[in-house]
Amino acid sequence: xxxxxxxxxxxxxxxxxxxxxxxxxxxxxxxxxxxxxxxxxxxxxxxxxxxxxxxxxxxxxxxxxxxxxxxxxxxxxxxxxxxxxxxxxxxxxxxxxxxxxxxxxxxxxxxxxxxxxxxxxxxxxxxxxxxxxxxxxxxxxxxxxxxxxxxxxxxxxxxxxxxxxxxxxxxxxxxxxxxxxxxxxxxxxxxxxxxxxxxxxxxxxxxxxxxxxxxxxxxxxxxxxxxxxxxxxxxxxxxxxxxxxxxxxxxxxxxxxxxxxxxxxxxxxxxxxxxxxxxxxxxxxxxxxxxxxxxxxxxxxxxxxxxxxxxxxxxxxxxxxxxxxxxxxxxxxxxxxxxxxxxxxxxxxxxxxxxxxxxxxxxxxxxxxxxxxxxxxxxxxxxxxxxxxxxxxxxxxxxxxxxxxxxxxxxxxxxxxxxxxxxxxxxxxxxxxxxxxxxxxxxxxxxxxxxxxxxxxxxxxxxxxxxxxxxxxxxxxxxxxxxxxxxxxxxxxxxxxxxxxxxxxx
Amino acid sequence: xxxxxxxxxxxxxxxxxxxxxxxxxxxxxxxxxxxxxxxxxxxxxxxxxxxxxxxxxxxxxxxxxxxxxxxxxxxxxxxxxxxxxxxxxxxxxxxxxxxxxxxxxxxxxxxxxxxxxxxxxxxxxxxxxxxxxxxxxxxxxxxxxxxxxxxxxxxxxxxxxxxxxxxxxxxxxxxxxxxxxxxxxxxxxxxxxxxxxxxxxxxxxxxxxxxxxxxxxxxxxxxxxxxxxxxxxxxxxxxxxxxxxxxxxxxxxxxxxxxxxxxxxxxxxxxxxxxxxxxxxxxxxxxxxxxxxxxxxxxxxxxxxxxxxxxxxxxxxxxxxxxxxxxxxxxxxxxxxxxxxxxxxxxxxxxxxxxxxxxxxxxxxxxxxxxxxxxxxxxxxxxxxxxxxxxxxxxxxxxxxxxxxxxxxxxxxxxxxxxxxxxxxxxxxxxxxxxxxxxx
Numbered sequence: 001x002x003x004x005x006x007x008x009x010x011x012x013x014x015x016x017x018x019x020x021x022x023x024x025x026x027x028x029x030x031x032x033x034x035x036x037x038x039x040x041x042x043x044x045x046x047x048x049x050x051x052x053x054x055x056x057x058x059x060x061x062x063x064x065x066x067x068x069x070x071x072x073x074x075x076x077x078x079x080x081x082x083x084x085x086x087x088x089x090x091x092x093x094x095x096x097x098x099x100x101x102x103x104x105x106x107x108x109x110x111x112x113x114x115x116x117x118x119x120x121x122x123x124x125x126x127x128x129x130x131x132x133x134x135x136x137x138x139x140x141x142x143x144x145x146x147x148x149x150x151x152x153x154x155x156x157x158x159x160x161x162x163x164x165x166x167x168x169x170x171x172x173x174x175x176x177x178x179x180x181x182x183x184x185x186x187x188x189x190x191x192x193x194x195x196x197x198x199x200x201x202x203x204x205x206x207x208x209x210x211x212x213x214x215x216x217x218x219x220x221x222x223x224x225x226x227x228x229x230x231x232x233x234x235x236x237x238x239x240x241x242x243x244x245x246x247x248x249x250x251x252x253x254x255x256x257x258x259x260x261x262x263x264x265x266x267x268x269x270x271x272x273x274x275x276x277x278x279x280x281x282x283x284x285x286x287x288x289x290x291x292x293x294x295x296x297x298x299x300x301x302x303x304x305x306x307x308x309x310x311x312x313x314x315x316x317x318x319x320x321x322x323x324x325x326x327x328x329x330x331x332x333x334x335x336x337x338x339x340x341x342x343x344x345x346x347x348x349x350x351x352x353x354x355x356x357x358x359x360x361x362x363x364x365x366x367x368x369x370x371x372x373x374x375x376x377x378x379x380x381x382x383x384x385x386x387x388x389x390x391x392x393x394x395x396x397x398x399x400x401x402x403x404x405x406x407x408x409x410x411x412x413x414x415x416x417x418x419x420x421x422x423x424x425x426x427x428x429x430x431x432x433x434x435x436x437x438x439x440x441x442x443x444x445x446x447x448x449x450x451x452x453x454x455x456x457x458x459x460x461x462x463x464x465x466x467x468x469x470x471x472x473x474x475x476x477x478x479x480x481x482x483x484x485x486x487x488x489x490x491x492x493x494x495x496x497x498x499x500x501x502x503x504x505x506x
Numbered sequence: 507x508x509x510x511x512x513x514x515x516x517x518x519x520x521x522x523x524x525x526x527x528x529x530x531x532x533x534x535x536x537x538x539x540x541x542x543x544x545x546x547x548x549x550x551x552x553x554x555x556x557x558x559x560x561x562x563x564x565x566x567x568x569x570x571x572x573x574x575x576x577x578x579x580x581x582x583x584x585x586x587x588x589x590x591x592x593x594x595x596x597x598x599x600x601x602x603x604x605x606x607x608x609x610x611x612x613x614x615x616x617x618x619x620x621x622x623x624x625x626x627x628x629x630x631x632x633x634x635x636x637x638x639x640x641x642x643x644x645x646x647x648x649x650x651x652x653x654x655x656x657x658x659x660x661x662x663x664x665x666x667x668x669x670x671x672x673x674x675x676x677x678x679x680x681x682x683x684x685x686x687x688x689x690x691x692x693x694x695x696x697x698x699x700x701x702x703x704x705x706x707x708x709x710x711x712x713x714x715x716x717x718x719x720x721x722x723x724x725x726x727x728x729x730x731x732x733x734x735x736x737x738x739x740x741x742x743x744x745x746x747x748x749x750x751x752x753x754x755x756x757x758x759x760x761x762x763x764x765x766x767x768x769x770x771x772x773x774x775x776x777x778x779x780x781x782x783x784x785x786x787x788x789x790x791x792x793x794x795x796x797x798x799x800x801x802x803x804x805x806x807x808x809x810x811x812x813x814x815x816x817x818x819x820x821x822x823x824x825x826x827x828x829x830x831x832x833x834x835x836x837x838x839x840x841x842x843x844x845x846x847x848x849x850x851x852x853x854x855x856x857x858x859x860x861x862x863x864x865x866x867x868x869x870x871x872x873x874x875x876x877x878x879x880x881x882x883x884x885x886x887x888x889x890x891x892x893x894x895x896x897x898x899x900x901x902x903x904x905x906x907x908x909x910x911x912x913x914x915x916x917x918x919x920x921x922x923x924x925x926x927x928x929x930x931x932x933x934x935x936x937x938x939x940x941x942x943x944x945x946x
């Protein structure tokens with residue numbers, strides 16, 4: 001299916017825009033000579049004078065700094081189950097969050113009513129974190145020049161429902177054709193467009209258009225009285241052109257293969273053993289074992305297991321780990337963070353040495369370093385915190401086959417559903433939905449449904465081999481922290497962890 | 507907006523949707539005001555106040571269905587929103603099972619006054635909130651030289667929900683919620699910095715557990731983790747602390763749902779009226795508990811609240827059946843979601859059961875893991891204490907339990923008399939035999 005076939009030939013778009021039409025672009029696509037942010041000012045029905053008045057309220061009690069985060073997000077989803085596309089939903093979210101900082105203290109309020117009076121009332125509430133004399137709002141605002149890591153051509157608003165219905169039906173047909181043991185299939189497709197405008201009391205201004213999509217196929221199969229269920233999904237920051245015919249064919253194929261594979265799978269034995277993390281979504285290991293612990297809010301508070309490890313050796317010299325917001329069209333990429341800082345690649349571990357935390361405005365000031373573009377938030381209803389974007393390990397000197405040949409008895413972890421970490425002690429887990437058993441350097445059969453538990457710094461030091469086959473996760477991951485969810489991604493080449501506790505049986 | 511303003515808006519949307527072509531609608535308007543105060547090490551860290559409102563609308567049009575939500579509640583925006591919503595519904599496929607419930611199910615929603623709204627919430631001042639958040643940290647400060655950082659907080663909210671269904675349902679629920687608690691980080695061995703917390707939530711401010719008791723529990727729970735390590739892999743009894751037991755049993759809600767059964771993703775399919783758990787294990791779903799955290803007058807389908815057994819002496823009485831999947835299965839709806847779940851208490855206290863345990867692991871914290879609702883397999887990370895001869899001999903962490911719920915439920919050998927009241931899932935101490943622990 002070509003992109004143009006997909007665009008609103010028939011039927012209405014799913015999105016329910018409640019505001020006037022708008023040119024979709026990040027800064028990079030702005031029209032020279034024109035103020036690109038005018039489009040955003042228009043979308044939110046504000047002007048610079050309004051912003052100054054709101055900021056004056058926010059700084060009424062002498063806050064050091066304030067910022068306004070305007071957001072309009074349009075989300076759509078459509079679902080197939082029991083062979084019919086029988087449900088769709090849409091969501092419109094609009095509002096502004098107002099943050100005032102006094103040292104490391106945060107005052108926050110938001111309003112869904114973008115009228116001057118409502119914004120002033122919210123600003124006055126956030127202002128109370130300080131208790132001094134009023135400060136003045138800036139006279140001018142300068143837009144930050146940004147790159148665009150997810151250029152798109154087609155708005156999700158222009159993609160017709162009828163086309164989505166046909167796409168889901170075709171996938172469903174393929175799922176049932178794939179294997180006669182399949183008894184149920186579901187297909188879920190979700191897209192969203194997030195428009196943000198960030199303005200701060202230092203005169204900084206940035207905008208972004210963040211498209212997103214996720215498509216997932218779930219299926220249940222029956223074999224000899226047993227049932228198994230599994231799924232496969234793709235996610236990206238992209239438009240409809242992401243859904244190439246190749247990807248649309250792979251979705252049902254992978255979903256069915258991953259389900260059928262479970263019939264032969266065993267639960268692995270329990271205890272400590274070598275674990276190979278397959279290339280791709282195994283990057284969840286990094287997200288939990290080191291990523292969260294490197295978020296600088298935990299470190300400036302002194303409560304992370306990594307708080308005193310900066311510039312120390314934490315892994316073998318062939319281990320380099322980054323958190324990167326600039327990977328083209330990857331789910332966790334951002335052109336700008338939710339505090340207005342340009343995105344970047346941040347080195348967490350370089351050649352085995354711990355290099356940098358992930359910073360927001362407060363922690364960068366605390367450590368006296370440049371921000372890393374990691375200040376993110378779920379929505380205008382939340383204040384920003386240091387968060388990951390796309391976390392992955394770079395290629396190492398070994399090969400996938402060498403790693404397998406090196407393991408006498410252990411497992412390969414391939415597909416994951418969730419993970420978690422306790423920042424302070426560094427204990428973390430991730431749940432392996434499927435993988436393989438290795439005996440005497442050979443893959444001998446599939447395994448399933450097992451939790452793996454380890455300690456971040458210990459596991460990093462036990463990464464004894466790193467292959468040259470780095471791959472990013474293809475599916476959609478959402479990271480939760482203090483009640484806020486943000487889209488992220490992760491990646492890993494095949495690696496060997498020499499010993500970690502596998503939650504098998506017996 | 508006042509109550510009648512929201513109801514008027516709801517009825518306006520209902521009428522407008524019908525004019526635009528909807529056969530039936532269900533809709534809800536939510537309004538919430540909340541305040542959060544976080545302290546860290548004797549200073550305010552975050553102060554957040556917000557008021558928000560939103561509307562959700564389900565469109566039933568010519569046998570088709572879609573659902574929509576927005577926080578832009580001006581009438582011109584809503585009219586456009588509805589027009590688009592109804593337009594797009596026409597492109598979906600017909601689904602004969604999507605229909606509003608039989609209005610008979612709406613009857614009796616106010617049979618009990620559940621008292622979930624504390625009128626005194628409006629009188630709580632900004633100063634009082636700060637003082638309550640600060641005080642929690644004060645009780646911990648200086649109590650242990652290994653403390654690195656103390657965080658404490660006080661959070662309260664007031665919310666109102668209006669719910670209308672075009673075949674004759676009108677519902678209104680107003681509720682308050684108060685939460686307070688603290689978390690403590692300590693310097694452990696090497697670079698490890700164990701952190702633990704205790705938070706309590708209540709519908710009425712006066713029902714919150716005292717600040718000092720809450721704070722000292724947070725401190726003690728952190729001290730308990732110092733020196734924790736994994737112990738060897740072994741099959742032995744699992745003792746679940748009452749405040750932590752829900753973490754094991756809430757995973758049964760998915761396989762108990764009509765949606766999982768209809769989608770062939772439940773290991774509990776076909777088990778109605780069968781013995782699925784030990785005879786000493788009973789669970790009741792009760793939405794009518796006065797001031798209960800899960801109490802409600804009606805559920806998401808508008809079905810009036812009803813107390814209902816889920817398991818009695820280990821026999822499965824009722825699945826959670828919502829209207830849509832009930833229609834698909836040809837079953838009468840019960841309710842699609844749980845309210846307050848109460849595991850029926852036994853005779854002895856948690857301390858008595860623990861003192862009687864020769865060897866086992868007391869689980870006080872979960873760390874990740876998952877369960878497979880299609881097969882009943884589970885694998886969960888745990889932390890707590892190794893118990894020997896009735897004594898806590900070694901704090902443990904970085905261990906897993908793995909097995910299948912079908913066996914685990916049959917292996918429940920004792921239920922305590924101490925259900926944890928500070929949750930919508932009221933679980934007592936529970937002892938389960940023959941659990942696989944994996945460690946070193």
